[in-house]
Amino acid sequence: MAIVCQKLPDACQHGLVPAPRRRATITSVAEAAGVATSTVSRAFSNPGRVNHVTREHVLAVAERLGYSPNPTAQALESGRTNTVALVVPDITNPYFSGVVKGAERAAAEARLTLVIGDAQENPVHEERLVRRLGAAVDGFVLTASRMPDEALQRASELNRIVLVNRASPGLTSVVADFASGTGQIVAHLASHGHRSFVFLGGPAESWSGARRWAGLHAAAAEHGLEATRFGPYTPTTASGPAAADAVLTTRATAVVAHNDVLAIGVLQRLAERGVRVPEQLSVVGFDDVFGADFCHPPLTTLAERTTEAGARAVEALAALTRPGATPTGEDAPVRVLPTQLVVRASSGPAPT
Known part of the structure; x- marks a missing residue:
């Protein structure tokens, strides 16, 4: 407001700049809704103690007036911060x-x-x-x-x-459901004639990473594939070059990355080294993140909800x-x- 008055002194002096609208209070909501202030308070902090129809009416009036409860006061009253x-x-x-x-x-x-x-x-x-x-x-x-x-x-x-x-x-x-998902990955690779793959593991503390490797290892045994784990790698594109270089020291024909971000970093490094994907090496990720279908080539991945x-x-x-x-x-x-x-x-x- 101070900046407005500096630029428009005449308007400020003659009262042409509208005053800010007063903030609605719990009392004004109660008056407009025709209920007690305690009912308005309970409608927000303890809805189970208010009739459903009454609560919806109170909330509609509060929204029309632009009222929202004071979170600090509400927390003191209910013991909850919402x-x-x-x-x-x-x-x-x-x-x-x-x-x-x-x-x-x-x-x-x-x-x-x-x-x-x-x-x-x-x-x-x-x-x-x-x-x-x-x-x-x-x-x-x-x-x-x-x-x-x-x-x-x-x-x-x-x-x-x-x-x-x-x-x-x-x-x-x-x-x-990593048990089912990892089985889908290995079955897909086996159907294309792959006999071995490398799993690029993520952080050592990753619970999901451990479950992904366990599922891949078990599914590989069922399909007669050789599975090798490398890592841990930080799940970022920056870790892709080192991970890709490590895979290229093996005879594996496929690589499964801890997540899509790491897999995209691997794809970038393989392109730099002239390795054709998937003709020379197949690449699979986890998560189906935004952009997994934009990279080159588009990434095969396990989608999660x-x-x-x-x-x-x-x-x-x-x-x-x-x-x-x-x-x-x-x-x-x-x-x-x-x-x-x-x-x-x-x-x-x-x-x-």
Whole structure:
């Protein structure tokens, strides 16, 4: 406003600049809705104690007036902040964009505020982040958590936790069906005559990475393929050159990367070295991230339902934060979401 008045002094002096609209209060909402202020308060902080029709009427009036409850006051009254945190290992990894999208959608439907934290692929930093945010949120969705089980148990004693792409005893989790998915990958390679492949492993702390390798190794034994694991590699394109060079020292005719980002880095390095894909080497990734079909050649990859995983995790966390919710125990639910192999041009018949 000060800048406007400097440029338009006459308008300011004559009152032509409109005053800011007064913020709606709980009292004004109650008057407009014809209910008590306590009813408005409960409609937001404890909806189970308000008739459904009344609550919808109050929320509609509040939206029309532009009212939203003071989060600090609401937290003091209810003991809840109506805020949940989503923590990811690497915010630049496109895999997590789907999780964020689904989590945000579910949070909005539950009238929760979602905050996002970046653990920087570091289990120590992740645990400190969870501890630091603990008092400010009602719970956490930890995606592909790098923390060991003991650290997750410590964190769950202080706040509600739901896991995505990770499972741990006593904690609710949403995971991909890696057993079926890795079987699809190996069956695809076997059908093209491949007799061996290299798996480029991701971070040593990656729960999903361990499950991917276990599934690939078991499926390879079933199909009579030789499977070798290299790594660990940081799951970034920058790790692609070293990973690709290592594969080229073997006689493997196919490579399966920990994730699509690493696989794209491998494709770039193979192109630099004049290795034709898939004629000389087939390349497969995990996740089906945005851009997997833009690289050259388009990447064959195992698609996961990341958006659904984010949404289901927040829904589970919202249920845990409701008054009277029963804490999870040893029988905490694990939701397994289907996976599907998306076949593109980066994989094909083994060279003869």
